[in-house]
Each structure stands twice: as structure tokens, then as C-alpha cells.
Amino acid sequence: xxxxxxxxxxxxxxxxxxxxxxxxxxxxxxxxxxxxxxxxxxxxxxxxxxxxxxxxxxxxxxxxxxxxxxxxxxxxxxxxxxxxxxxxxxxxxxxxxxxxxxxxxxxxxxxxxxxxxxxxxxxxxxxxxxxxxxxxxxxxxxxxxxxxxxxxxxxxxxxxxxxxxxxxxxxxxxxxxxxxxxxxxxxxxxxxxxxxxxxxxxxxxxxxxxxxxxxxxxxxxxxxxxxxxxxxxxxxxxxxxxxxxxxxxxxxxxxxxxxxxxxxxxxxxxxxxxxxxxxxxxxxxxxxxxxxxxxxxxxxxxxxxxxxxxxxxxxxxxxxxxxxxxxxxxxxxxxxxxxxxxxxxxxxxxxxxxxxxxxxxxxxxxxxxxxxxxxxxxxxxxxxxxxxxxxxxxxxxxxxxxxxxxxxxxxxxxxxxxxxxxxxxxxxxxxxxxxxxxxxxxxxxxxxxxxxxxxxxxxxxxxxxxxxxxxxxxxxxxxxxxxxxxxxxxxxxxxxxxxxxxxxxxxxxxxxxxxxxxxxxxxxxxxxxxxxxxxxxxxxxxxxx
Numbered sequence: 001x002x003x004x005x006x007x008x009x010x011x012x013x014x015x016x017x018x019x020x021x022x023x024x025x026x027x028x029x030x031x032x033x034x035x036x037x038x039x040x041x042x043x044x045x046x047x048x049x050x051x052x053x054x055x056x057x058x059x060x061x062x063x064x065x066x067x068x069x070x071x072x073x074x075x076x077x078x079x080x081x082x083x084x085x086x087x088x089x090x091x092x093x094x095x096x097x098x099x100x101x102x103x104x105x106x107x108x109x110x111x112x113x114x115x116x117x118x119x120x121x122x123x124x125x126x127x128x129x130x131x132x133x134x135x136x137x138x139x140x141x142x143x144x145x146x147x148x149x150x151x152x153x154x155x156x157x158x159x160x161x162x163x164x165x166x167x168x169x170x171x172x173x174x175x176x177x178x179x180x181x182x183x184x185x186x187x188x189x190x191x192x193x194x195x196x197x198x199x200x201x202x203x204x205x206x207x208x209x210x211x212x213x214x215x216x217x218x219x220x221x222x223x224x225x226x227x228x229x230x231x232x233x234x235x236x237x238x239x240x241x242x243x244x245x246x247x248x249x250x251x252x253x254x255x256x257x258x259x260x261x262x263x264x265x266x267x268x269x270x271x272x273x274x275x276x277x278x279x280x281x282x283x284x285x286x287x288x289x290x291x292x293x294x295x296x297x298x299x300x301x302x303x304x305x306x307x308x309x310x311x312x313x314x315x316x317x318x319x320x321x322x323x324x325x326x327x328x329x330x331x332x333x334x335x336x337x338x339x340x341x342x343x344x345x346x347x348x349x350x351x352x353x354x355x356x357x358x359x360x361x362x363x364x365x366x367x368x369x370x371x372x373x374x375x376x377x378x379x380x381x382x383x384x385x386x387x388x389x390x391x392x393x394x395x396x397x398x399x400x401x402x403x404x405x406x407x408x409x410x411x412x413x414x415x416x417x418x419x420x421x422x423x424x425x426x427x428x429x430x431x432x433x434x435x436x437x438x439x440x441x442x443x444x445x446x447x448x449x450x451x452x453x454x455x456x457x458x459x460x461x462x463x464x465x466x467x468x469x470x471x472x473x474x475x476x477x478x479x480x481x482x483x484x485x486x487x488x489x490x491x492x493x494x495x496x497x498x499x500x501x502x503x504x505x506x507x508x509x510x511x512x513x514x515x516x517x518x519x520x521x522x523x524x525x526x527x528x529x530x531x532x533x534x535x536x537x538x539x540x541x542x543x544x545x
Contacts, residue, residue, distance in 0.1 A: 241459030
């Protein structure tokens with residue numbers, strides 16, 4: 001590292017900055033007209049026209065290096081890489097002390113001639129040490145340690161390089177040096193307060209270091225500065241859930257529910273409101289959606305009716321015709337509802353037309369597999385998913401099916417290699433952690449996976465539920481109660497969470513609270529398998545007082 005830094009310093013400063021090139025002659029009117037035509041064509045992404053105009057400009061002004069640079073750029077965009085390489089080779093020979101020529105050369109060669117591109121970027125840095133682009137291009141191509149040295153040199157030479165500080169922050173965060181990452185991210189925001197990605201990364205780093213209040217402040221600032229972007233709103237919502245601030249989460253949903261939101265945004269808000277138990281607000285949103293997109297409104301209404309009127313919900317969904325873009329989603333939801341009511345045959349029947357139209361749809365395939373499994377055909381269930389590819393989604397579907405078939409060892413055999421290759425898959429982490437916790441095995445691994453899942457998806461009630469179940473299995477009853485109680489408050493319509501909470505309350509010598517949790521679970525009309533688990537927990541409780 002020390003030798004590399006010394007080499008870079010020598011490269012930039014040992015021989016002194018090169019003498020400035022002689023001033024270029026003014027561009028002729030003809031050349032400027034061609035140049036402008038080429039730039040306008042490039043703005044329209046009409047690359048062939050841009051090449052033609054800039055080639056004429058280069059011919060009319062052969063003494064202008066920037067025309068050659070622009071010509072090479074549009075030649076590359078027009079997929080004329082050989083011509084672009086020739087243009088730049090001639091430019092390097094003609095203007096060897098022009099930094100832009102070397103920068104464009106580095107950009108063009110970065111994917112095909114890494115070594116030559118590195119040399120080009122280094123030459124650009126030597127010629128223009130105050131231009132961050134040479135450093136940034138070089139950092140992309142060097143080895144990790146050398147790349148970091150280049151970025152450090154960049155921010156030392158150009159302290160206001162936002163991109164330099166940001167790329168350094170990403171490197172520190174990746175290796176879990178959160179203290180240094182936070183410092184670099186703060187440097188980015190000081191220089192560019194509207195850098196949304198930096199604010200979100202800073203919020204995530206602050207949360208991971210236990211500074212939840214500051215994390216929420218930064219996420220809220222990113223939300224405001226983004227013009228209230230929905231994806232950032234959802235991140236803020238789940239962060240508020242993680243902080244156990246239900247009031248602030250409800251206030252956020254109220255803020256998002258306005259006339260500026262489109263159908264997809266309103267549907268997302270309705271689902272969050274439903275998850276929080278705010279059914280009146282969710283139904284009001286569904287009515288507004290129906291006025292604009294009746295089929296989308298039907299989907300939201302059906303989701304709201306799943307527990308209270310499952311047959312009515314299915315009837316609504318079956319009214320969506322096959323030519324609707326919502327058809328597959330409607331049939332998938334209808335299948336889910338029928339499975340929950342203990343009707344696998346009905347579920348298989350309603351999804352069949354959608355499966356025929358979209359045979360590679362993972363969600364529909366999983367419903368079809370569940371239907372066969374619930375009908376007692378485990379072999380047929382596995383065969384449905386065996387027809388899928390080996391994508392992450394397909395592997396997760398197979399693992400979920402094995403868990404559904406009560407084959408946890410097989411599910412884990414799928415999940416563990418998947419986690420090794422995709423360590424940030426929250427679905428895989430949560431399912432594997434829950435399976436181990438439920439079996440009371442390898443609880444250390446379960447804790448590692450679930451803790452990572454919580455870091456990746458703070459506030460998610462499903463992950464918090466798994467975490468609480470793990471704590472109960474470890475004998476940490478009070479921690480289990482706290483986690484499961486919070487999960488139930490942020491997902492009050494999920495009966496499985498309530499069953500887990502009841503078990504934790506029972507272990508905490510609070511039978512009355514356990515009975516209340518079970519009563520709430522039964523009121524949500526759970527599936528037959530979950531009803532059996534409710535009865536099992538009831539059997540452990542003393543009679544009601």
C-alpha cells in the first residue's frame with residue numbers, strides 16, 4: 001500500500017505538472033455548425049446522425065481535440081468501437097498532453113483493455129490532477145486495495161469530491177467499518193445536501209450502530225428531499241416500526257394518502273394501512289383506486305375481505321377477466337384465500353387458467369404446489385416446482401414448499417447454499433432462521449441469520465416474529481414477549497404472530513394475556529393447520545378465570 005501511494009504521488013507530482021498546452025485556434029463557423037448538429041443528434045440519442053455531423057466537424061476543424069473526443073464518444077454509442085478506437089489513437093498521437101483525450105481513451109478501453117485503460121487514466125491524472133474523473137475511472141479498474149488508495153488520493157487532492165467521499169464510504173460500509181463510513185457519508189452530505197443515496201446509506205449505518213433517532217431523522221430528510229418518493233416512504237415506515245413508533249407510522253400513511261399518488265402508490269399505501277390494522281383507511285383508498293382502475297380496486301378490496309368474507313373476496317376476484325393485466329394476480333390471490341379456508345381443490349381450479357397463460361409465474365406455481373401438497377400429493381407438489389429454473393426465486397419457492405410439507409431438513413439443504421451465495425436474501429435468512437428456531441437446533445446460526453435479516457429489513461413484522469420465536473426457544477421469555485408483542489401491534493391481522501405471542505405469554509406465566517391473543521387469532525379465521533396449533537397452545541393453558 002505504501003509503495004502504491006508513493007508511486008501515485010510520483011506519478012502526479014515528481015516531474016511537476018506538465019506545461020500547459022498552447023491555446024487552440026478558434027473554431028470556424030462551419031465546424032461549429034456541424035459540432036452543434038452532432039451534439040443535438042446525440043441529445044436525441046440519434047447516434048448515426050451524431051457520428052456523421054461530428055465527423056464533418058472534425059474534418060472542418062482538424063485542430064480541435066474536443067471534437068475528436070466527442071466523435072469517439074458517439075462512435076462508441078453507435079456501436080462503432082473500431083472507429084472510436086482509431087479516432088482516439090490518432091487523437092493521443094496528435095494531442096498527447098490533452099487530458100480529455102486520455103480520459104475518453106480510458107472510458108472506451110475500460111471494458112476490453114483494462115491495462116491500457118489504467119495507463120490512460122493515470123496519464124489523465126498526470127495532465128489534470130484537479131479533475132476527479134481520472135481518479136474515479138482508475139478506481140473502478142484497480143484492485144480493491146489499490147482502488148481505495150486512488151480514492152484516498154482523490155479526496156486529499158480534491159476535498160470537495162462528492163463522488164470520491166461516497167465511493168470511499170461504500171467501501172468502508174461493505175467491510176463493516178461503519179464509523180469511518182459514517183464520517184465519509186457525512187462529508188458527502190455536507191457538500192451535497194440533496195444526495196439521497198448518501199442520506200439513506202448514512203441512515204442505515206446509524207441504525208446499525210444503534211443510533212435509531214438519527215437514522216430516522218436522516219431517512220425522513222431523504223424522504224422530504226426526494227419529493228416524498230414512495231420507496232423511501234416505505235423504508236421510513238419500516239424504520240418507524242422498528243423504533244416501535246406506531247403513531248409516527250400512522251401519521252406517515254396519512255401524509256402519503258393524497259391526490260398526487262397514482263394507482264400503484266395508493267395500492268401500496270392501502271397494503272401498509274391494512275398491515276397496521278387501519279382497515280377503514282385502507283378501504284377508503286380501495287374505493288378511490290376503483291374509480292380509476294376497477295380491477296386494481298377489486299384486488300385491494302379482496303385483500304381486505306380475506307379474513308372477514310373469504311368467499312366474497314374470491315367471488316370479487318373471479319370477476320376479473322382474462323384480458324386484464326391484473327388477471328394472474330387476481331387468480332393467485334383467490335388461490336391463496338381458498339388454501340387458507342382448507343379448499344386445495346378449489347385453489348387448484350381457480351389458478352389453472354392463469355397458470356396456462358403464464359406457466360413461469362413463480363407465485364402461481366407455488367400456489368399450485370401448495371394445493372397439491374394440501375390435497376396429499378407431495379410428489380406432485382414437488383414436480384410442479386421442479387419444472388422451474390434454478391433462479392433465486394425458484395429455489396426459495398422450493399424451500400418454502402419443503403417447509404410447508406414439514407420437511408425442514410430438505411428446506412435447509414436448499415436454503416443454506418442459497419444464503420452462502422446470496423447472503424442478503426432476507427427471505428432465505430428469515431425462513432432458515434425460523435426453521436432452526438422452531439426445531440430448537442443450531443440456535444447460534446438462527447440468531448446470526450435473523451439478526452442479519454433484521455439489519456436488512458428493519459421493522460418487518462415477519463422477521464420480528466421469527467426473532468421473538470427464537471428468543472422463546474432460547475428461554476429468553478421476556479425478550480420474546482417484547483418482540484412478539486411489537487410484531488403483533490404492527491401486524492395485528494396476522495394470526496400466526498398472535499399464536500406465537502400466546503405461547504410466549506403462557507411461558508411468561510400470563511395465561512389471561514395468552515387466552516386473549518388466541519381469541520384474536522381465532523377471530524381472524526386462520527387456516528385449518530393454524531387452528532390446530534391454536535388448540536395445541538390452548539391445551540397448555542389453565543382454564544379461564
